[in-house]
Amino acid sequence: MKGNYKIAIIFLDEIHHIYHFITTAIELSKTNEVHILTHTGDTRFLSEALAELNGDKVIVEKLPTAPFRAFTDKLKGRKLPRKGFWIKKHQEYILDNFDAILFTDYFHHYFLKARKHRPIKFIYVEHGTAGRAYSYQKDVLDFDLHLLSGESEYRSLKKMNLLNTNFKITGYCKLDAVRDLNTKAVFSNHKTTVLYNPHFSPPFSSWHFLGLEILEFFSNSEKYNLIFAPHINLFNKVGGDDISVIPKIYFKSPNIHIDLGSEKSVNMAYVKEADIYLGDVSSQVFEFITTPRPCVFLNTDNVEYKNDINYRFWKCGDVINTIGELDDALRTSSQKFQEKYKAIQEAITEENYYREEGSTASQRSAVAIIEYLDKNL
Structure with a gap:
């Protein structure tokens, strides 16, 4: 396993996406250059989570949306930039400078259309456990590598003819991210x-x-x-x-x-x-x-x-x-x-949730990504 790739993770969503990619990002950053590409708004929780999980090697790169779009977003009370405008502004930079992009949702279409001859690979991981029909869309076939959380997701995708050529069952990385978090209970009564x-x-x-x-x-x-x-x-x-x-x-x-x-x-x-x-x-x-x-x-x-x-x-x-x-x-x-x-x-x-003694889901996900890139780049 070689590694030493430049990997982008797109984060333009609410904070519930963070725990689905952050520990994989940290594992990847041990042998690769990992950038979390995000907006210029409030990303304190992302930074705090990286600090809590010893993710100091992960680079958080804030990229602005166009000034006019930022103005209209503010007028409409949007906390986050509209993905399409942000992507169009930065897609050439991203496609030209990274070996792979990791997505946690189906907002890859602009990148897919603009990729053309470039060798950059698209990787997909769910931002939650596959459940409703939203998890089983034909868009999943657009990705070069799909990381699955377990056997149930694998069987469902296979039955629906939505199983990617390249996939790997690695487990549920969020469980790694929250395993050691200590939080104060809301209630102290016995109800x-x-x-x-x-x-x-x-x-x-x-x-x-x-x-x-x-x-x-x-x-x-x-x-x-x-x-x-x-x-x-x-x-x-x-x-x-x-x-x-x-x-x-x-x-x-x-x-x-x-x-x-x-x-x-x-x-x-x-x-x-x-x-x-x-x-x-x-x-x-x-x-x-x-x-x-x-x-x-x-x-x-x-x-x-x-x-x-x-x-x-x-x-x-x-x-x-x-x-x-x-x-x-x-x-x-x-x-x-x-x-x-x-x-x-x-x-x-x-x-x-696939489990394996001796390794975490995040470690297995990082290994799967690196092995795929070694083989296909």
Whole structure:
């Protein structure tokens, strides 16, 4: 294995992408020149995460969007530059100066069109565990190398004819990144803590159907704590919900903690603290069940889910349709978990995340990338 390549990682997204590439970047930086190419806005969390994980060799390179685009982004309240304009401004520099680009989402099309004869390689890694149909798009075939988290993703892609010519099952790097993080618990009482983690997309998210009723349920509860930590894009994405829709009384409830997008909402702090997971179609539940625990799912749109791979996570707990079923579902969740769901969760985790004694997912990912570049450059 040779190494000594110049590798770019594009980071133009919300902070929930960081833990999916950062430890691979650090491993690669031991024998290669690694640049995280990003915007000129607030990237403090990226820098702090690199410092926390001893990533001092990784170069963070801030590239500005065009002045006019920056002005219009500011007018429209965008925290992040629009990817297309940023890419068009910098694509020639990137394509001419790097051996490979690592992507965590499907924003590679401008690069793909402009690459032409250049030998630069495109590498793809998911920014989460493959779950809904979003993970299984034909765009994945555009990449030269695809790193997979486990056997389940491999089987699904193969069945759908979406398996790249070059792929490697390496594991789930986020688990490496958050393994040693120490975070203070939200609650110090002895109540059962529930994590409510709705998705951001209206057709799938329970928030748009039952969200406020769920907050009201817990505000009246003497038995449960609630951590309301939705997908970061629910309130932070342009066009997403406004925080004003949440009555202020819930922010003051002693047994409710609301986090709409801080670092703790993406570093598995709440996942580790909670006793029960309450959600809909967010793949965060797959992270939750790496330590098996009770789950309850909200099917607010009455989806026929039992034979649909996009709802595989609903095998991990009871599925309910209305707020009226919530109390009973929570009350019986621990017993049902022991009787039925624990074994299912353990099997799903085994399928989701490849593990290997003597190495981490990040180390295996770095090796796979270097070996691929050795062979193809």
